[in-house]
Amino acid sequence: CFNLLRSNSSRRKLPPGPYPFPIIGNALQLGQNPHRSLAKLSKTYGPLISLKIGSQTVVVASSPEMAKEVLLTHDHVLSGRTLIAAAEAQDHNINSMAFLPVGDAWRKIRKICKEQMFSTHQLDISEGLRRAKLQKLRDYVNECCVSGQAVRIEQAAFTTTLSLMSSTLFSVDFGSYDSNSSTQEYKEAIQGVMDTVSTPNLVDFFPMLRMIDPQGIKRRAEICLEKLLGIFENIINQRLESRRNNNNNTGGGLPKEKDMLEALLDLRQGNDEYDLSCNDIKHLLFDLFVAGTDTTAVTTEWVMTELLLNPEIMSNAKHELKTVVGDNAEIRESDLSKLSYLQAVIKENFRYHPTGPVLVPHKSETDVEINGYIIPKDAQILVNVWAMGRESSLWSNPTSFEPERFLDNKINMKGQDYKLLPYGSGRRVCPGQPLAHRMLHLIVATLIHNFDWKFEGIKGKDVNREEKFGMILRKGVPLRAIPIKI
């Protein structure tokens, strides 16, 4: 009885929201597209709402003001992560930057990422590793031109990001455009991990089911994580071996790799502040690899879809590339800052098709008061950036793709403009953004500077903007397009 009274009184102070059904709470109200259902609910109940999913309280912020409250004003207590069963596979949760609570271990990894791995200096010295991989993309699309074959854009973008990421991280090329190659295996493992962390798991909402794992999600996660972590362990061991051999070779060994693994291993020497164990490095490579590959590939597919659906915008972007890059097939990373129209296209894409529609869920570490409402300790916090991108009070013609809206303003994507937050903001902001920015612009620029594109099939019939919800918002129907050599 005491508990009942308590839950009723705390319910009164919670942000408003639909009344929860017993046991399941509001689960059925979320449907296939929770980002859209939550956007609708926020129209009824306001920009800060609360729901119950099983035993979990979920709070959703859907306006720039509420996003700022969550990600800036109260960021220090709202930057936790809800522990989900899938993340416990291979003890990843206790080693992972993406799942560790904000504390010393997490801070150390973030500092290394910011200052050492994703610094402009480190990215500049690893540029050469990426250049050759874009040549491979051009070669592949050229072959498709010759054979008149359509390119499955998400597949090609995935292979390219896999190639760019594995080269940047440890100078091994995992990406091959040959459909029978091991690329498919990596893809399955990476997307397997993404699926296991995105699929709503009953266990996470009804903890008493933990032992049973009724959907088998934890078991699947164990398989995918074991596979990828095993690959990274081998790569680290081989690199340690070759560093030892190089040190023993007094006549000057092989030139040092310029990749991030080498930078991480160099840092360990006599530097406690940056000292990560091999186990830490293995889990870090895993996080970067999984968080960086699929996100960038899916975003590329959305950008290409919009460019194909909007021929005038495609033509403007091509014209800018011709002016800045000239007839060179190769786009240099130093060209990117001069491509303001292309940058506007990518921003507009993030507004319209944010890759993480509700960011990655945060968790409140204590009770917090926002706008007179209590966000209880351990609540899951979502920021519905998808809803903000479609809000007509924030954007004119929100359902129309208009990169021009970003040409005359200084809105950036670094987390300072709360109406455009594709990488989040505050303590948990995406650490890989500087690399993502380069990869994304390079892949799109390479595809459109060197080729014309036309839809396979009839425009409008086969190509649409249907979405498939998950931690990443995928295209419902994959884009296939036919390249034409310019």
Ligand code: HEM
């Ligand atoms: C289009 C590309 C990308 C997008 C849209 C994106 C977006 C995001 C978002 C929204 C978050 C969650 C922020 C939050 O919790 O509030 C995040 C976290 C993260 N991202 Fe990215 N990301 C991208 C690419 C990358 C790349 C290339 C890497 C690494 C190489 C990366 C590594 C990470 C990691 C490790 C986290 C978790 C950080 C933490 O919890 O402390 N991401 N990203």
